[in-house]
Amino acid sequence: MNEFYDSLCEQERASVQDVALKYGRTLNPCYERLLNAKAVSASPYYVGLSSDMESFTHVTKRVVLVADTMLLSDHGVGAVHELGERQQSYALPPFGDNPQIPHNELHTWRYGMVTKDLVELGQWLLDAEPLLRSGLVWYGPVFMAGNSGASSTLDWRITPARQLPSFSDRSIDFVVEHGRAVDLARSKPLASRVVRPILEIDLPFINGLSLSDFAQVTSEEFDSYRQYRDFMRSRLLELDDALEAVDSQVALERVALSIRDELNAATAEMSSAARSRALNRCGAVLGTTSAILAAVRPEALQGALAVSATITAGATGLWPTIQAFADNKPKRMHGKWHYVWVLQKKATTH
Numbered sequence: 001m002n003e004f005y006d007s008l009c010e011q012e013r014a015s016v017q018d019v020a021l022k023y024g025r026t027l028n029p030c031y032e033r034l035l036n037a038k039a040v041s042a043s044p045y046y047v048g049l050s051s052d053m054e055s056f057t058h059v060t061k062r063v064v065l066v067a068d069t070m071l072l073s074d075h076g077v078g079a080v081h082e083l084g085e086r087q088q089s090y091a092l093p094p095f096g097d098n099p100q101i102p103h104n105e106l107h108t109w110r111y112g113m114v115t116k117d118l119v120e121l122g123q124w125l126l127d128a129e130p131l132l133r134s135g136l137v138w139y140g141p142v143f144m145a146g147n148s149g150a151s152s153t154l155d156w157r158i159t160p161a162r163q164l165p166s167f168s169d170r171s172i173d174f175v176v177e178h179g180r181a182v183d184l185a186r187s188k189p190l191a192s193r194v195v196r197p198i199l200e201i202d203l204p205f206i207n208g209l210s211l212s213d214f215a216q217v218t219s220e221e222f223d224s225y226r227q228y229r230d231f232m233r234s235r236l237l238e239l240d241d242a243l244e245a246v247d248s249q250v251a252l253e254r255v256a257l258s259i260r261d262e263l264n265a266a267t268a269e270m271s272s273a274a275r276s277r278a279l280n281r282c283g284a285v286l287g288t289t290s291a292i293l294a295a296v297r298p299e300a301l302q303g304a305l306a307v308s309a310t311i312t313a314g315a316t317g318l319w320p321t322i323q324a325f326a327d328n329k330p331k332r333m334h335g336k337w338h339y340v341w342v343l344q345k346k347a348t349t350h
Helices: 002-007 016-039 053-063 118-127 129-133 171-178 211-220 222-243 248-274 277-281 298-307 318-328
Strands: 045-048 069-072 079-092 103-115 137-139 142-147 156-158 180-184 195-207 285-296 338-349
Touching (some): 002 016, 016 118, 053 069, 053 195, 079 142, 118 211, 129 137, 129 211, 248 285, 298 318, 298 338
Parallel strands (some): 045 180
Antiparallel strands (some): 103 142, 195 285
């Protein structure tokens, strides 16, 4: 992210479309390096399950206290915006009179990324710059490739080998690997054999600031946020044991109480910060969003994501889809639980 932002000249920053296109060109050739580096890091990805471009600012402001790196994508919905051409040499089997001579073929293809709104994406990338630079959030484009002679979007085809996360493909791997996600609620998760709501709380965040001001304040206060995220990470590890304990409800209540106490302390600290002269002049106030932390059986969450693309489009919602998947799979489910923060879309200002 630092390489990308450092490379932006003043002229490119003046055009938000150019910012979005350059972001895609920068990530396309090196995304495997990014993914591999993240895979071996200590902090897990949180995947935005129901996020789309219109909700990026909403989600970004609300998860910095409890999430590590937040991965957002607009799920391959929208037009393909061409980024350029790529070339790769392929070694073909020897042929002809001399089978010892290898034969290489140079293949050229066009590539682009899918998004509903280049302007909105470019503006978000500029406004959230401090957050992307510090690794708190990033955007995963959906790349597509087509024949070099293609002349319309009808000729584009998805190329999985060159595709970054969306919810019909690679992001399921992130959920499998890290077991962390954030969902914008259309309905609340109900307790069942595959879903265990753990606690419901008002999640605090600094409200009343533009995204660019919010991002700057958050990056400057990074160390104070870090301790809460470290705390949350350790409590989620404790939940793994609590969920499988003989008296699991008592064990869950104990962990939930410690999370609630820590978040209440964070609320008081953030409220004090919002009332400080510097932030108050900028219009900052303390906001809260009703949030539920839920544990979900991995087979149910992964299965729901795999069989339903409607989650991203908002037609069904995550929790009914999970329950429907579980109802159709009567066998006993087990394995390490996944954790989802379920955020209500409305916020309260204090």
